[in-house]
Amino acid sequence: MSQESPIPVTILTGFLGAGKTTLLNKLLHDMPNEKAAVIINEFGDTSIDSQLVIRTKEEIVEINSGCICCNVRGDLISLLTDLMKQKEKVDRVVIETTGMANPAPVIQTFLMDEQMADTFEIDSVITMVDAKHIEQHLQEEEPEQQIAFADILLVNKTDLITEDERKQLEAQLTHMNPNAHQFYTTYGNVDTKELIGKKSFDLDYALNINPELLTEPHHHHHHVTSFVFQDERPLDLDKVNKWFAYLVRIKGESLYRYKGVLSIKQMEQKVVFQGVHMLFAGTEGDVWTKDEKRKSEVVIIGKHLDHQELEKGFQYCLA
Numbered sequence: 001m002s003q004e005s006p007i008p009v010t011i012l013t014g015f016l017g018a019g020k021t022t023l024l025n026k027l028l029h030d031m032p033n034e035k036a037a038v039i040i041n042e043f044g045d046t047s048i049d050s051q052l053v054i055r056t057k058e059e060i061v062e063i064n065s066g067c068i069c070c071n072v073r074g075d076l077i078s079l080l081t082d083l084m085k086q087k088e089k090v091d092r093v094v095i096e097t098t099g100m101a102n103p104a105p106v107i108q109t110f111l112m113d114e115q116m117a118d119t120f121e122i123d124s125v126i127t128m129v130d131a132k133h134i135e136q137h138l139q140e141e142e143p144e145q146q147i148a149f150a151d152i153l154l155v156n157k158t159d160l161i162t163e164d165e166r167k168q169l170e171a172q173l174t175h176m177n178p179n180a181h182q183f184y185t186t187y188g189n190v191d192t193k194e195l196i197g198k199k200s201f202d203l204d205y206a207l208n209i210n211p212e213l214l215t216e217p218h219h220h221h222h223h224v225t226s227f228v229f230q231d232e233r234p235l236d237l238d239k240v241n242k243w244f245a246y247l248v249r250i251k252g253e254s255l256y257r258y259k260g261v262l263s264i265k266q267m268e269q270k271v272v273f274q275g276v277h278m279l280f281a282g283t284e285g286d287v288w289t290k291d292e293k294r295k296s297e298v299v300i301i302g303k304h305l306d307h308q309e310l311e312k313g314f315q316y317c318l319a
Protein backbone atom coordinates (compact mmCIF):
# COMPACT_ATOMS: atom_id res chain seq x y z
CA MET A 1 0.00 0.00 0.00
CA SER A 2 1.52 3.32 -0.98
CA GLN A 3 1.84 6.10 1.54
CA GLU A 4 -0.89 7.99 -0.24
CA SER A 5 -3.54 5.28 -0.39
CA PRO A 6 -6.64 6.27 1.50
CA ILE A 7 -7.37 4.49 4.78
CA PRO A 8 -10.20 1.99 4.29
CA VAL A 9 -13.21 2.45 6.53
CA THR A 10 -15.69 -0.22 7.55
CA ILE A 11 -19.01 1.10 8.78
CA LEU A 12 -20.89 -1.40 10.88
CA THR A 13 -24.56 -0.67 11.44
CA GLY A 14 -27.64 -2.63 12.42
CA PHE A 15 -30.49 -2.12 14.82
CA LEU A 16 -30.15 -2.45 18.59
CA GLY A 17 -28.96 -5.90 19.60
CA ALA A 18 -28.51 -7.25 16.07
CA GLY A 19 -25.02 -8.58 16.85
CA LYS A 20 -22.67 -5.71 15.88
CA THR A 21 -20.37 -6.06 18.89
CA THR A 22 -20.26 -9.83 18.40
CA LEU A 23 -19.14 -9.30 14.80
CA LEU A 24 -16.70 -6.54 15.74
CA ASN A 25 -14.97 -8.88 18.19
CA LYS A 26 -14.69 -11.51 15.48
CA LEU A 27 -13.33 -9.05 12.90
CA LEU A 28 -10.68 -7.78 15.32
CA HIS A 29 -9.74 -11.34 16.21
CA ASP A 30 -9.40 -12.26 12.53
CA MET A 31 -7.24 -9.24 11.64
CA PRO A 32 -4.40 -9.55 14.17
CA ASN A 33 -1.92 -7.79 11.94
CA GLU A 34 -4.01 -4.79 11.03
CA LYS A 35 -3.71 -1.63 13.04
CA ALA A 36 -7.36 -0.82 13.33
CA ALA A 37 -8.75 2.30 14.90
CA VAL A 38 -12.10 1.28 16.32
CA ILE A 39 -14.76 3.85 16.98
CA ILE A 40 -17.76 2.72 18.99
CA ASN A 41 -20.79 4.91 19.49
CA GLU A 42 -23.40 4.20 22.14
CA PHE A 43 -26.92 5.54 22.20
CA GLY A 44 -27.07 5.46 25.96
CA ASP A 45 -25.04 7.67 28.21
CA THR A 46 -22.69 5.06 29.48
CA SER A 47 -19.99 2.88 28.05
CA ILE A 48 -20.92 -0.69 28.69
CA ASP A 49 -19.90 -1.76 25.20
CA SER A 50 -16.23 -1.26 25.98
CA GLN A 51 -16.61 -3.97 28.62
CA LEU A 52 -18.20 -6.24 26.04
CA VAL A 53 -15.59 -5.70 23.34
CA ILE A 54 -12.64 -7.97 23.89
CA ARG A 55 -9.69 -5.67 24.36
CA THR A 56 -7.11 -5.95 21.64
CA LYS A 57 -4.14 -3.81 20.78
CA GLU A 58 -6.37 -1.66 18.66
CA GLU A 59 -7.17 1.77 19.80
CA ILE A 60 -10.80 1.83 20.86
CA VAL A 61 -12.47 5.17 21.17
CA GLU A 62 -16.00 5.55 22.41
CA ILE A 63 -18.30 8.37 21.61
CA ASN A 64 -21.13 8.43 24.12
CA SER A 65 -23.87 10.79 25.22
CA GLY A 66 -25.66 10.76 21.98
CA CYS A 67 -26.00 9.26 18.60
CA ILE A 68 -23.28 9.37 16.00
CA CYS A 69 -25.67 10.48 13.30
CA CYS A 70 -26.86 13.55 15.24
CA ASN A 71 -25.38 15.37 18.18
CA VAL A 72 -22.04 13.62 18.41
CA ARG A 73 -21.23 13.82 14.72
CA GLY A 74 -18.87 16.67 15.60
CA ASP A 75 -16.93 14.26 17.83
CA LEU A 76 -16.59 11.84 14.94
CA ILE A 77 -15.27 14.58 12.69
CA SER A 78 -12.70 15.70 15.26
CA LEU A 79 -11.60 12.09 15.86
CA LEU A 80 -11.12 11.58 12.14
CA THR A 81 -9.24 14.85 11.85
CA ASP A 82 -6.88 13.60 14.57
CA LEU A 83 -6.44 10.33 12.70
CA MET A 84 -5.55 12.23 9.54
CA LYS A 85 -2.52 13.63 11.32
CA GLN A 86 -1.23 10.18 12.21
CA LYS A 87 -2.12 8.27 9.09
CA GLU A 88 0.89 6.00 9.33
CA LYS A 89 -0.41 4.58 12.59
CA VAL A 90 -3.64 3.21 11.13
CA ASP A 91 -4.36 0.56 8.51
CA ARG A 92 -8.11 0.69 8.86
CA VAL A 93 -10.94 2.43 10.64
CA VAL A 94 -13.90 0.45 11.92
CA ILE A 95 -16.93 2.34 13.15
CA GLU A 96 -19.70 0.62 15.08
CA THR A 97 -22.67 2.95 15.08
CA THR A 98 -25.47 2.85 17.60
CA GLY A 99 -28.42 0.72 16.70
CA MET A 100 -30.46 3.90 16.35
CA ALA A 101 -28.13 5.54 13.84
CA ASN A 102 -29.12 6.41 10.34
CA PRO A 103 -25.99 5.54 8.37
CA ALA A 104 -26.39 8.41 5.89
CA PRO A 105 -24.81 11.14 8.06
CA VAL A 106 -21.95 8.80 8.95
CA ILE A 107 -21.30 8.04 5.28
CA GLN A 108 -21.64 11.73 4.56
CA THR A 109 -18.88 12.57 7.03
CA PHE A 110 -16.38 10.86 4.75
CA LEU A 111 -17.53 12.71 1.67
CA MET A 112 -18.00 16.17 3.08
CA ASP A 113 -14.71 17.71 2.05
CA GLU A 114 -11.81 16.96 -0.21
CA GLN A 115 -9.33 16.27 2.54
CA MET A 116 -11.63 13.76 4.23
CA ALA A 117 -12.40 12.09 0.91
CA ASP A 118 -8.68 11.89 0.05
CA THR A 119 -7.66 10.47 3.42
CA PHE A 120 -10.41 7.90 3.88
CA GLU A 121 -12.25 5.54 1.61
CA ILE A 122 -15.37 3.69 2.64
CA ASP A 123 -14.63 0.03 2.08
CA SER A 124 -18.06 -1.24 2.97
CA VAL A 125 -21.21 -0.50 4.89
CA ILE A 126 -22.14 -3.69 6.69
CA THR A 127 -25.63 -3.81 8.12
CA MET A 128 -26.53 -6.53 10.56
CA VAL A 129 -30.11 -7.63 10.60
CA ASP A 130 -31.61 -9.38 13.62
CA ALA A 131 -33.45 -12.18 11.81
CA LYS A 132 -35.63 -12.85 14.84
CA HIS A 133 -36.80 -9.28 15.50
CA ILE A 134 -36.56 -7.50 12.17
CA GLU A 135 -40.32 -7.48 11.54
CA GLN A 136 -40.86 -5.61 14.82
CA HIS A 137 -37.93 -3.27 14.20
CA LEU A 138 -39.12 -2.24 10.77
CA GLN A 139 -41.78 -0.19 12.54
CA GLU A 140 -38.92 2.24 13.19
CA GLU A 141 -37.39 4.30 10.45
CA GLU A 142 -33.71 3.55 11.07
CA PRO A 143 -33.57 -0.18 10.24
CA GLU A 144 -34.99 0.54 6.81
CA GLN A 145 -32.33 3.19 6.21
CA GLN A 146 -29.63 0.88 7.50
CA ILE A 147 -30.73 -1.86 5.12
CA ALA A 148 -31.05 0.53 2.19
CA PHE A 149 -27.49 1.86 2.51
CA ALA A 150 -25.74 -1.46 3.05
CA ASP A 151 -23.55 -3.07 0.47
CA ILE A 152 -23.29 -6.10 2.74
CA LEU A 153 -26.30 -7.40 4.66
CA LEU A 154 -25.42 -9.77 7.42
CA VAL A 155 -28.59 -11.48 8.47
CA ASN A 156 -27.76 -12.72 11.93
CA LYS A 157 -29.44 -14.95 14.56
CA THR A 158 -30.65 -17.39 11.92
CA ASP A 159 -30.69 -20.03 14.68
CA LEU A 160 -33.84 -18.35 15.97
CA ILE A 161 -35.92 -18.60 12.77
CA THR A 162 -37.27 -21.40 10.59
CA GLU A 163 -36.16 -22.18 7.05
CA ASP A 164 -39.44 -20.77 5.69
CA GLU A 165 -39.02 -17.54 7.64
CA ARG A 166 -35.52 -17.28 6.29
CA LYS A 167 -36.71 -17.61 2.69
CA GLN A 168 -39.34 -14.94 3.25
CA LEU A 169 -36.78 -12.65 4.82
CA GLU A 170 -34.39 -13.14 1.93
CA ALA A 171 -37.09 -12.11 -0.55
CA GLN A 172 -38.04 -9.09 1.56
CA LEU A 173 -34.45 -7.89 1.95
CA THR A 174 -33.72 -8.37 -1.74
CA HIS A 175 -36.74 -6.22 -2.47
CA MET A 176 -35.55 -3.55 -0.02
CA ASN A 177 -31.98 -3.56 -1.27
CA PRO A 178 -31.25 -5.57 -4.42
CA ASN A 179 -27.69 -4.25 -4.51
CA ALA A 180 -26.41 -5.73 -1.26
CA HIS A 181 -24.67 -9.03 -0.91
CA GLN A 182 -26.52 -11.11 1.71
CA PHE A 183 -24.97 -13.49 4.21
CA TYR A 184 -26.96 -15.60 6.68
CA THR A 185 -25.17 -16.14 9.96
CA THR A 186 -25.23 -17.08 13.61
CA TYR A 187 -23.04 -14.98 15.89
CA GLY A 188 -21.75 -13.07 12.85
CA ASN A 189 -19.91 -16.12 11.70
CA VAL A 190 -18.81 -15.46 8.14
CA ASP A 191 -15.37 -15.50 6.57
CA THR A 192 -13.81 -12.12 7.37
CA LYS A 193 -12.41 -11.97 3.82
CA GLU A 194 -16.00 -11.62 2.60
CA LEU A 195 -16.42 -8.44 4.64
CA ILE A 196 -13.08 -6.67 4.68
CA GLY A 197 -11.22 -5.19 1.73
CA LYS A 198 -14.00 -5.86 -0.76
CA LYS A 199 -14.40 -2.17 -1.62
CA SER A 200 -18.05 -2.86 -2.17
CA PHE A 201 -19.35 0.56 -1.11
CA ASP A 202 -20.86 2.23 -4.16
CA LEU A 203 -21.34 5.97 -3.80
CA ASP A 204 -23.44 6.29 -6.94
CA TYR A 205 -25.84 3.69 -5.63
CA ALA A 206 -26.00 5.42 -2.25
CA LEU A 207 -26.69 8.74 -3.94
CA ASN A 208 -29.34 7.08 -5.97
CA ILE A 209 -31.27 6.03 -2.87
CA ASN A 210 -30.61 9.29 -1.11
CA PRO A 211 -29.85 12.21 -3.41
CA GLU A 212 -29.53 14.40 -0.32
CA LEU A 213 -26.63 12.37 1.00
CA LEU A 214 -24.22 15.20 0.35
CA THR A 215 -26.35 17.84 2.01
CA GLU A 216 -26.89 18.42 5.71
CA PRO A 217 -28.75 15.66 7.54
CA HIS A 218 -32.04 16.32 9.21
CA HIS A 219 -33.86 13.69 11.16
CA HIS A 220 -34.76 12.62 14.64
CA HIS A 221 -35.39 9.42 16.50
CA HIS A 222 -39.04 8.87 17.20
CA HIS A 223 -40.25 7.89 20.63
CA VAL A 224 -37.29 5.63 21.33
CA THR A 225 -35.75 6.60 24.63
CA SER A 226 -32.74 5.52 26.56
CA PHE A 227 -32.41 5.48 30.33
CA VAL A 228 -29.38 4.93 32.48
CA PHE A 229 -29.58 3.93 36.14
CA GLN A 230 -26.53 3.95 38.36
CA ASP A 231 -25.96 3.28 42.02
CA GLU A 232 -22.94 2.57 44.18
CA ARG A 233 -24.97 0.69 46.79
CA PRO A 234 -25.00 -3.10 46.31
CA LEU A 235 -28.01 -4.87 44.82
CA ASP A 236 -29.77 -7.98 46.01
CA LEU A 237 -29.56 -10.87 43.55
CA ASP A 238 -32.97 -12.24 44.33
CA LYS A 239 -34.63 -8.87 43.81
CA VAL A 240 -32.67 -8.30 40.61
CA ASN A 241 -33.90 -11.64 39.27
CA LYS A 242 -37.48 -10.74 40.11
CA TRP A 243 -37.24 -7.32 38.49
CA PHE A 244 -35.76 -8.69 35.29
CA ALA A 245 -38.27 -11.53 35.15
CA TYR A 246 -41.01 -8.91 35.35
CA LEU A 247 -39.39 -6.59 32.79
CA VAL A 248 -38.74 -9.30 30.24
CA ARG A 249 -42.16 -10.88 30.57
CA ILE A 250 -44.28 -7.74 30.72
CA LYS A 251 -42.21 -5.16 28.88
CA GLY A 252 -40.24 -7.42 26.51
CA GLU A 253 -42.03 -6.11 23.42
CA SER A 254 -40.97 -2.53 24.15
CA LEU A 255 -37.44 -3.31 25.25
CA TYR A 256 -35.19 -2.87 22.25
CA ARG A 257 -32.02 -3.24 24.20
CA TYR A 258 -30.89 -3.45 27.79
CA LYS A 259 -27.51 -4.15 29.26
CA GLY A 260 -25.43 -3.47 32.27
CA VAL A 261 -22.98 -4.37 34.94
CA LEU A 262 -24.24 -5.08 38.44
CA SER A 263 -22.62 -4.95 41.82
CA ILE A 264 -24.33 -7.66 43.83
CA LYS A 265 -24.06 -7.91 47.60
CA GLN A 266 -21.99 -10.90 48.69
CA MET A 267 -20.61 -11.45 45.19
CA GLU A 268 -16.97 -10.88 44.39
CA GLN A 269 -17.63 -10.89 40.66
CA LYS A 270 -19.46 -8.40 38.54
CA VAL A 271 -22.68 -9.60 36.98
CA VAL A 272 -22.80 -8.63 33.31
CA PHE A 273 -26.13 -8.92 31.53
CA GLN A 274 -27.67 -7.96 28.24
CA GLY A 275 -30.84 -8.57 26.38
CA VAL A 276 -32.88 -7.89 23.28
CA HIS A 277 -36.66 -7.98 23.77
CA MET A 278 -37.44 -11.23 25.60
CA LEU A 279 -34.03 -12.80 25.06
CA PHE A 280 -31.96 -12.20 28.14
CA ALA A 281 -28.47 -13.37 29.08
CA GLY A 282 -26.56 -12.76 32.28
CA THR A 283 -23.09 -13.98 33.21
CA GLU A 284 -20.51 -13.61 35.93
CA GLY A 285 -17.85 -11.11 34.87
CA ASP A 286 -14.45 -10.24 36.30
CA VAL A 287 -13.87 -9.90 40.01
CA TRP A 288 -14.13 -6.31 41.24
CA THR A 289 -10.58 -5.13 41.84
CA LYS A 290 -9.50 -3.21 44.92
CA ASP A 291 -9.01 0.00 42.93
CA GLU A 292 -12.41 -0.17 41.32
CA LYS A 293 -15.42 1.58 42.72
CA ARG A 294 -18.20 -0.99 42.92
CA LYS A 295 -21.15 0.37 41.04
CA SER A 296 -24.20 -0.93 39.19
CA GLU A 297 -25.03 0.54 35.82
CA VAL A 298 -28.06 -0.35 33.74
CA VAL A 299 -28.97 0.99 30.30
CA ILE A 300 -32.45 0.44 28.94
CA ILE A 301 -33.44 1.48 25.45
CA GLY A 302 -36.96 1.09 24.20
CA LYS A 303 -40.28 2.45 23.16
CA HIS A 304 -43.09 3.81 25.35
CA LEU A 305 -41.10 3.23 28.52
CA ASP A 306 -42.04 4.90 31.77
CA HIS A 307 -38.96 6.39 33.39
CA GLN A 308 -40.46 6.55 36.87
CA GLU A 309 -41.59 2.97 36.81
CA LEU A 310 -38.17 1.77 35.68
CA GLU A 311 -36.45 3.92 38.29
CA LYS A 312 -38.70 2.42 40.96
CA GLY A 313 -37.86 -1.09 39.75
CA PHE A 314 -34.14 -0.37 39.89
CA GLN A 315 -34.41 1.13 43.39
CA TYR A 316 -36.35 -1.93 44.53
CA CYS A 317 -33.27 -4.05 43.71
CA LEU A 318 -31.10 -2.30 46.31
CA ALA A 319 -29.99 -4.72 49.00
Ligand SMILES: Nc1nc2c(ncn2[C@@H]2O[C@H](COP(=O)(O)OP(=O)(O)OP(=O)(O)O)[C@@H](O)[C@H]2O)c(=O)[nH]1
Pocket residue numbers: 014015016017018019020021022023098099156157158159160185186187188257274275276281
Ligand atom coordinates in the same frame (compact mmCIF):
# COMPACT_ATOMS: atom_id res chain seq x y z
N1 LIG B 1 -29.25 -16.64 19.42
C1 LIG B 1 -28.34 -15.80 18.94
N2 LIG B 1 -27.90 -14.78 19.70
C2 LIG B 1 -26.97 -13.95 19.19
C3 LIG B 1 -26.45 -14.13 17.87
N3 LIG B 1 -25.55 -13.13 17.64
C4 LIG B 1 -25.50 -12.38 18.76
N4 LIG B 1 -26.35 -12.86 19.70
C5 LIG B 1 -26.61 -12.34 21.05
O1 LIG B 1 -27.40 -11.18 20.91
C6 LIG B 1 -27.08 -10.21 21.92
C7 LIG B 1 -26.71 -8.88 21.25
O2 LIG B 1 -25.48 -9.01 20.56
P1 LIG B 1 -24.48 -7.77 20.37
O3 LIG B 1 -23.35 -8.25 19.52
O4 LIG B 1 -24.15 -7.16 21.66
O5 LIG B 1 -25.42 -6.79 19.56
P2 LIG B 1 -25.20 -5.24 19.16
O6 LIG B 1 -25.79 -5.07 17.83
O7 LIG B 1 -23.76 -4.88 19.32
O8 LIG B 1 -26.05 -4.53 20.25
P3 LIG B 1 -26.11 -2.94 20.64
O9 LIG B 1 -24.95 -2.27 19.99
O10 LIG B 1 -25.99 -2.98 22.11
O11 LIG B 1 -27.41 -2.49 20.18
C8 LIG B 1 -25.93 -10.83 22.70
O12 LIG B 1 -26.48 -11.43 23.84
C9 LIG B 1 -25.34 -11.86 21.76
O13 LIG B 1 -24.70 -12.91 22.41
C10 LIG B 1 -26.94 -15.21 17.08
O14 LIG B 1 -26.58 -15.44 15.93
N5 LIG B 1 -27.89 -16.00 17.68
